[in-house]
Amino acid sequence: MTIKQFRVYAPASIANLGPGFDVFGVALDGLGDYIKVKRVSEPGVRIQIKGFEADHIPVLAQQNSAGAVMNAALDRIGDSVGVELEIEKGIPPGAGMGSSGASAAAAAVAAQKLMGFELPQRELVKLAAQGEAAVAGSAHADNVSASLFGGFILVGDGYDVVRMETPDIGFVVVVPDVKYENKTKMARELLPKTVGLKDAVRNIGFASRMAAAVAMKDPILFGKSMCDSMIEPHRAGMIPNFHLVKLAALQAGAYGCSISGGGPSVFAVGENPAEIGKAMVEAFGDTKSKIYLTRPSNLGTRLV
Numbered sequence: 252m253t254i255k256q257f258r259v260y261a262p263a264s265i266a267n268l269g270p271g272f273d274v275f276g277v278a279l280d281g282l283g284d285y286i287k288v289k290r291v292s293e294p295g296v297r298i299q300i301k302g303f304e305a306d307h308i309p310v311l312a313q314q315n316s317a318g319a320v321m322n323a324a325l326d327r328i329g330d331s332v333g334v335e336l337e338i339e340k341g342i343p344p345g346a347g348m349g350s351s352g353a354s355a356a357a358a359a360v361a362a363q364k365l366m367g368f369e370l371p372q373r374e375l376v377k378l379a380a381q382g383e384a385a386v387a388g389s390a391h392a393d394n395v396s397a398s399l400f401g402g403f404i405l406v407g408d409g410y411d412v413v414r415m416e417t418p419d420i421g422f423v424v425v426v427p428d429v430k431y432e433n434k435t436k437m438a439r440e441l442l443p444k445t446v447g448l449k450d451a452v453r454n455i456g457f458a459s460r461m462a463a464a465v466a467m468k469d470p471i472l473f474g475k476s477m478c479d480s481m482i483e484p485h486r487a488g489m490i491p492n493f494h495l496v497k498l499a500a501l502q503a504g505a506y507g508c509s510i511s512g513g514g515p516s517v518f519a520v521g522e523n524p525a526e527i528g529k530a531m532v533e534a535f536g537d538t539k540s541k542i543y544l545t546r547p548s549n550l551g552t553r554l555v
């Protein structure tokens with residue numbers, strides 16, 4: 252290890268995008284986490300957090316997505332050095348915008364830098380996914396891959412990721428003021444162990460159309476493919492007025508609308524995201540909510 256101190260940025264992301272549970276992800280523009288990384292002689296990983304809801308994010312390395320990744324990397328290096336991570340949260344945690352995934356991605360890229368060599372793509376994804384395993388109890392790689400590589404990603408078996416440039420279209424993410432402990436874990440526990448053939452076929456159809464839309468750079472088909480029969484019905488109940496919010500988005504001109512990752516935020520895409528967002532906020536009724544206007548980004552995690 253020769254580098255002493257540096258800073259990494261990782262973008263927020265939306266996972267699933269409707270039909271692609273644990274497979275699809277897209278990186279977002281203008282929202283992300285920064286991590287300042289400092290190599291120190293005292294062994295172990297120490298974490299400080301500032302920014303969005305910093306007080307609610309664990310600083311114990313094994314309970315923090317970035318810390319868990321760095322722990323795993325230091326084990327791999329087998330070096331008796333330590334690392335200090337100063338995490339600046341630009342992504343609200345627990346909202347469904349890949350907050351833990353972005354911190355994990357930033358830590359994985361930081362670990363590579365500390366190791367002084369680039370890991371094979373699958374190894375890098377697997378390392379970052381350990382951050383999700385630490386905080387969500389499942390090493391899903393959709394958010395971390397989108398954060399790592401930017402663009403639109405498809406996660407395959409064994410952390411094999413295909414990356415494509417995304418179509419450009421307005422996104423709005425509306426985050427309702429509802430909080431769940433261990434949200435992603437809870438949202439995954441809501442899902443059935445098996446799915447019906449009819450629902451699976453419908454999802455395969457929309458997922459295939461979405462991948463085709465990305466390949467053809469067709470933002471309208473991209474948005475219209477955001478339909479999901481397998482996951483959304485089981486998670487809708489964790490979001491107040493979900494069906495009204497979705498209807499409001501579509502009536503305001505959205506091409507598509509679904510739950511953002513594990514929720515409880517809801518995202519929509521269209522040409523008029525500000526108007527769509529306003530309609531969604533109204534449909535949330537008494538539940539306060541916050542709007543994030545963004546676009547997909549083709550840039551992934553990087554040193555800044």
Ligand code: HSE
Binds near residue numbers: 272273349394435512
């Ligand atoms: N694919 C994951 C899920 C994303 O929906 O549970 C959550 O971060």
